[in-house]
Amino acid sequence: MVFTGIYEQNNEKVFVIRDTIEVRVPIKFYSQLKKKYTDEEIVSIHEPKVLRHHYTGREMIYITKESGIPLIGHTAFGLIDRGTNLIQVRPVSGCNLNCIFCSVDEGVTQTRKTDYIVDTDHLVEEFAKIAALKGNDVEAHIDGQGEPFLYPYMVELLEKLRKVPQVKTISAQSNGMMLDEEKIRSMDGLIDRINLSISSMDERRGYALAGTKKYSVEHVKNVARMLSESSIDVLLAPVWVPGYNDEDIPRIIEFGLEIGAGKKFPAFGIQNYVRYQFGKKVKGKAMRFPDFFDRLAEYEKAYGIKLKLSPSDFGIHKSPSLPKVFKKGEKLKLDLIAPGRVHGEMLAVERGRVIGVLTDKPVGTRVNAEITRITDNVYVAVTGSS
Structure with a gap:
């Protein structure tokens, strides 16, 4: 058990495990046991454990095989099979940023109340069952409602996914703030591509879009450079928010070309900001998709690259999927x-x-x-x- 922080708050002893999980133990309980047990033993035997997400502060549910909670059926955690050779892997929810355009209202929120984290062995065991239906070119795509690299067991997850016989590609989404040279080195050879969310080249505009001054454009640019120098491919995935970062889009393209993004996969995955029902709403008009694609076509011509992408650009195709176990209206x-x-x-x-x-x-x-x-x-x- 790796404690990255221990402090007292509201009559509780708070143990931060690998930067993501908080275990809260009442001070009275802690004081009684401290004479006999180590901190690791106290956290292990403390029942019921009060788990919280270290970044969001929300209650966190640890989903294990013994919990009885399946990993198929929800979008916040577990596995999603959309009938292709790509399986979405969602080991953790919650985010360290507060992006003003977030499609799932992460960060400072009025809608989210619970976070989830999934046991690695349980996740890979269930993943392997779905992968066995798919053929020998499965992509495990690690994403989620928030920042996947808040998952404290990411390297272990990558190692175990890599051993699933059908897996050809492992990819992940990230805002880049949890990555550094050491973590990138630990994943070199395990993960094939990271889709890096970077929506501005300007520091002030960057933290305005991220909704927090803890965000750093320069850090994420350095992460992109380090990825491009490793065996891990990097795809730059800005969200184009009209009226906010219009001038950043060509600068991001130029930066990606400069560092050699897209060694094997496409270098860019520019996304059009969309107002989702339960997402955050940005002031101003959203760009119509015909206009968005026209603008991409202009940049394709100007830079001699492909920006209008389809699943086939990533080797994604239809594949057998799990049967549905309910009927609509049942x-x-x-x-x-x-x-x-x-x-x-x-x-x-x-x-x-x-x-x-x-x-x-x-x-x-x-x-x-x-x-x-x-x-x-x-x-x-x-x-x-x-």
Whole structure:
């Protein structure tokens, strides 16, 4: 157990484990056991453990095989199979930034209430079952609702994913702030590509877009350079927010060309800002997609590169997927077993899947519910009569 911080707060002893997880132990309990046990032993035997995300401060649920919470069915954690040879791997939720354009309202938020972290062995074991359906060119794409590199066991996860026979490519998303020379060196040879979110070349505009002065454009640029000098490919993935970073887009392209981004994969993945229902809303008009693609075409011509991408540019194609276990409109009786990701949501388990149930009822309640979403084996239900 690696403690990267120990402090006292609100009559609790707070242990920070590998920068991400907080275990909170009442001072009275801690004082009683300290005479006999080490800090590691106290944290290990403390029940019930009160886990919190070190960056968001939210309650954190540790999902293990023994927890009984499946890894298929929710978008906040686990695995997502969208019917291609790419499997999304989501080991942790929560973010160290507060981007003003965030599609899932991460950082300072009024909607998110719970974070999740998944045991590495459990995650890889379930991943391997899906990969076995796909053929021999599977891409494991590590992403999530937040910053994946907050996961404290990333190198272990990469090592174990690499041993899955069907895996050809391992990639990940990152805002770059958790990466440094040591971490990049530890992943060299394990991961094939990192999609690096960098939306400005200007320091002040960078932390304005990131929603925090803890963000550093220069740090992320240095990370991009270090990645380009390693065996790990780097794809620069800015979010184009009209009226905010228009002048940055050509500068990001020029920077990527300068450092040699895209050794094997495309060098750029420019994204158009979209107002999502539960995402953060930026003032001003969003760019229409026809206009966005016209602008990309102009930059393609100016720089002699490809910017309008499709899944085939990454070797992504249709592939067998897990069968759906529910039908839309199906009515069930469900037991609520854990808090959901957002306010007004709880988790239930049925037929080997986790279901996000839209309800205000507490854990332990049995509810009548109707399945309203089954797309990509992600399940949502609403409560009502059956």
